[in-house]
Amino acid sequence: MTLLDWIVLVGTMVGIAAYGTWRTRHTDHLDTYLKGNRNTGWVTIGISVAATQASAITFLSIPGQGYESGLGFVQNYFGLPLALIIVCAVFLPIYRKLGVYTAYEYLGNRFDKKTRLLGAIFFLMQRGVQAGITIYAPAIILSTVLGWPLKLLIVIIGVVVVVYTVTGGSAAVNLTQKWQMGVIFGGMVTAFAVLVAKLPDNSLHIAGALGKLEAVDFSFNPNARYTFWSGLLGGLFLSLSYFGTDQSQVQRYIGGAALREGRLGLMFNALLKIPMQLFILLLGALVFVFYQFQPNPPVFFNRVEWQQAVEGPHRATFVALEQRHTAAHVDRQQKLNAWLAVRENADPIVEPAARAAMVTAQANVDAIRAEAKKELIAAKPSINTKDSDYVFITFILTQLPSGVVGLLIAVMFAAALGSKAGELNALGTTTTIDLWRAWRPLAVHNEARNVRNAKIWTAAWGAFSVCFALFFSFQENLIEGTNIIASLFYGVVLGLFLVAFFFKHVRGHAVFWAALLAEVLIWGIFLLRHEIPKLNFSYLWYNVIGCFACVIFSLLLQAVLPKLKTTDGHK
Structure with missing residues (x-):
């Protein structure tokens, strides 16, 4: 990297983080700290939802996925638009009406305290692990660029994002994510333009002939990781659980000026997500074509x-x-x-x-x-021999002009910081509202104390995610690894909410044990998938199985268990 690259990189990242810290330094009310400003418009909500999902893994790993396997990964998102329509119609109005801080508060209102805690714990487990992965991904980049120790870079990235997230809470996250997404889109379009200029006119024909443009597989093969059907059905349940029950997303849209703002922000993502993912995958497929014409492409990209x-x-x-x-x-x-x-x-x-x-x-x-x-x-x-995560960064460092390299590295950082901030904000909020408040009620007349507790928990989760990234390695492609972890929990959590919405006769005791049984079932399938070949199907189906198992077990248990009152007094 040249001096110009460093100026672009450091100036962009430090400038955005400092701006967010300064603008939100006086956030001293719990409602603003956890939900953001009440006058937030749909554009900000939409960008914040997109930025929380689009981590550095998206822009680091998905081009490598396109290089290695072509466009087929886009099927993972086929169920997303329908999921967001359902969230707008069902989930969002309920959250707004109840005025909750977290999605899991609703489970407490509908069922009982233990079911609320179970939903919150499931979220904290999977999102805490994923927060570690979102630090690990950009650390790979800088470790490759600078030759610095990976663990040192993990600590540096973690500290930067924790500082401004703890300082300004949800308000800082929303504010900085707008600028970070601007950097992301500008950088990716620039990379695409430079790449296309280096390619021959018949690049798409070459990519198609070598199987990189096969975006849709209509087969019913359960062992295929991505098909139209697994993406439409499994992707629907994955997206419905992510956008409807994952606090990192719920927190982005429940604090808007009105119900309309939240709905428009979500529909913005329904229209944006599939074209954006297809664009990034196509970028990776074209990088594959580019290396066909290079004199000595890498044997191994790390x-x-x-x-x-x-x-x-x-x-x-x-x-x-x-x-x-x-x-x-x-x-x-x-x-x-x-x-x-x-x-x-x-x-x-x-x-x-x-x-x-x-x-x-x-x-x-x-x-x-x-x-x-x-x-x-x-x-x-x-x-770790999964080198597809290194494909795009290798192209950036060796083929792009001075200044553009710094911009593309800034893209990875912007995505990492934006997604990481949203995750930490949600983890801190859920711990404060759903766990801490269960033993230590919020101070009714002491907003400073409430905000201080939320900041402590946000910082604690930041420390946990850094430690996870330091001591664990990832053998999957990063984007796939993230989705696999989510799929182990998301289906069951979605089942909890669907029972709450549509099966009014089911009570807390039945749904609590049903969720535990369903989670054991999913983990059993996952752990035995190599020993029992019939269980080695696409992880997207975990979301469908987990959801239906939770619903069915709830109905069965409610039918056979005595209708005892829970400790909270709910039946």
Whole structure:
């Protein structure tokens, strides 16, 4: 990175964080600290909802997903628009009418205290882990860029976001996220323009021929991770639970000026999300095409780990792999150019054979990359060989001009800080309202004390997420790992709310034990998926199974359990 890159990066990130801290430094009322300003409009709400979801993982990992697997990941979001319509029609009016701080307060009103605590704990468990991942992702970037220790960078990023989130609460989150999203969109459009300028005119044809533009799979194969059906149904339940019951999102839209503002903000995301994700995946697919024409693309995109392997005791093995990869890449280029020539001549007889030869050459390159990953594991068993998260950052650092590199790194930081701030704000709010208040009531006439307690819990969750990122590693692609963690909890939590909304005869005792049983079922499927092949299906179905299990178990238990009063006096 050049001096100009550093000026762009540091100026953007420090400027936004400092501005948010300064503007919200006098936030001393609990309602404002936890919900934000009451005059917040739909544009701010919509941007804040998008920014909380679009972490650095989105802009770091999804291009790598597009590079590796093409556009198919977009099916994950097919259920999202319908989910947001349901949230606008059902969830949001109830939250606004009750004036709750958290979604789980509603569970307490509808059922009892233990069910409210269970819903809050499920949220805190999965969102606390995900908060660690959102720190880990940008730390990978700077570790690669600077060569600094990964753990040091995790601490630095964590401290920066904790400072302004603790200072200004929800008001600071909403304010800074507007500017952060501006940086994100500007940077990604710039990267796309630079990439397209470097590509030949027939790039989309190449990507399509090599299977990178297959966005929709209508098969009913349960073992396929992404299909139209898993995305529509599993994605619907995942999105419905995320936007309807996850406090990191609920907190973004319940504090607006009116019900209309929250609804418009959510519908803004219903229209935005699928095109945005498709754009980012296409960016990754085009990066794949770009490397087809480069003289010596990486065997393994985590260049730090690869270089250590080349310089280690197994040097001969990895040098030989590099040589084989280079030869296979040259052969791939020859087959690619031959196919392009045949295609340009419009020869329908020769074209299929030329295309098949190109696809075979690509498969040879992929096989060498897979072999390289096996050798890396043999040399260093603890290594994470999922290098797709490094694809886009490698392209940024090696191909973009000075200044633009700093802007794109700033994009990753802006996304990380925006998402992280929303998560910490929600974790602090849920702990303060749903757990702390259960034992220590809020001080009715002491707003300063209430805000101080909320700040302490927000800072504590910031420390937890930093510690999690320090001591855990992630073997999945980051975006997929995040969704898998969410799917282990989201379906059951959604089931709690659906029972609350639509099955008025079910009481707290039945739904509480039903949720626990459903969660045990989901974790059993997840842990046994490799031992029992029939259980090794797409994680998106966890959301459907968990939700229906919670509802069905609730109805069964309510039918057989005596209608005893809970400790809160609810039946």
